[in-house]
Amino acid sequence: MTISTKGLVRVLPKRSTRSRRITPWLFLLVPLALLVTFTYVPVSNMLYYSFTSWDGLDANKALVGFSNYVAVFTRPQFLNVFAVSLYYVAASIIQMGLALYFATILSFSTRFRNLFKGILFFPYLINTVAISFVFLYLFQPGGTLDTVLGVIGLGGTQHHWLGDPSIVNFSLAGTSLWRYLGLNFVLFLGAIQSVPGELYEAAELDGANRWQQFRYIIAPGIKRIISLSFILAISGSLSAFEIPFIMTGGANGTTTFVIKAYQEAFTYSQVGLASALAVVLLLVVLVVTFIQRKLVPDEDVSLS
């Protein structure tokens, strides 16, 4: 006891107010430097570039006002990327519905529950290049999908899944659904399972059926995670990139927002134009996030 009191006397006066004020900044020095260098500098530069006609190399960046933005909203090739995003948005809505369905049925007692859970979730963990190759193989003319359709008697529905411009976006959005379903499913399942069991017991005593249990206990209990997943899904759909880029390279009318921005910046050296595209995408994502925060306020913001 005496020792620690001595320690107290010895230590406390040494700590001047100034050093105490500096200490947190020492811990924050590196994290903040990285945050500014790799998030805030790029975002502000991007805003600046978007008002120039910069090619990415020239020392001079000529200001061109809003002309890049006008191009983004008027040229058909750019407007098309908005349309392509809709396929992914639609797929992610189906994905959320499926995830909710499977999470609900698996939250009730089920044989091989963990096996089903593992199978449904696993695609989310797989490398995107590997997934893209798996589906390139699947969609090949005369490949797995065509064979399976033939086996189950749907031979008439065989298509050029990646060659036909009217179908290719469905194939790619479907691949994306296959990959991300597991994430939504596991998030929903976790949320459903954290609803206290007594609630179900009480509901059952009151004679509530399965649908009523879902409607009045499960759904309200997981409202927050649903709205959060919805935002992740929407911003994910808008910034879809890897699967279409690897599988088709943006050919056949499969160019998404990010593929377009990538091509403009790194293939055609139109950094100004690419930045305008990226700024528009960023703004859309921010607006969607803002709307979600307004509609479903975070009850427990644990920070600040």
Place this chain on the structure above:
Amino acid sequence: MTTQLTPPKTPTPSTTTSGTITKRPVNGRKLRSSRVKSTAAVTGKYVSLVVMSLIVVIPLVVVLFASLKTSAEYARTGPLQPPTNWLNFANFAKAFTDGNMVVGFINTGFILVVSLIGTILIGTMAAYALDRFDFRFKKVVFGLFLVATLVPSVTTQVATFQVVLALGLFDTPWAAIALFTGTDIISIYIFVQFMQSIPKSLDEAAMIDGANRFGIYWRVILPLLKPAIATVVIIKGIAIYNEFFIPFLYMPDSNLGTISTALYRFKGPYGTQWEVIGAGTMIVIIPTLVVFLLLQKFIYNGITSGATK
């Protein structure tokens, strides 16, 4: 006292639930009411589960089939036909050597280890400062981190590229390491949230024993953060192993291929030799499968706490 030292296993996902969180509350209890449930509903449930499982498994299994076939066999047989020799690993050997997969694994491993150490140190330091100190502009700093989570990094690469170029990191593994370490704000949140469950009295006790702030961070806080570190290692590790765009954009040198870019570039020369490409694909997927089977529980928890922050 010692019992208090152990914080909860995982930072509980911040749902609206208060009180105890019972895992699997419904199991068993539901069985009693199952006789009410019609057989049709049960059948429908299992049919839907089996169909969905087939949709997940078939695309993967057919690639495995293809990867075990010889090229003559591949040409002769349909995709659903299993290989005649389940131990024909010739395609795997070919993919490993011709596809630069060894280099890919080495590069990915190096980037993974350095980025994880960096993320843990930077994330815990930031979290320590934000949770354990009161200082001017604390709200502003919080705001800076908070707003940054809203910016999907894929949208800003056009401009990030110029920053990486200016720093001289282009075409070095440090480009990927800097970006993985510097743009990971989610882990800071995981650390802050977990740190809130570590009682402040521990810091005070250590301070009375003469430890300075850095000593407290290093010897008291960091060891207690182990479960949170495990969570970050899992979600971040999977993300880095799977990342394609960053190595593709910043490390075009073929000696700097990661497993993603090595596999991607492999397809060029092998075009339609699906038995070889399939083997390369399997080489990338199998480690993920093994890790998943070994660490299932941690992965589910990690993904849940990572995504809901």
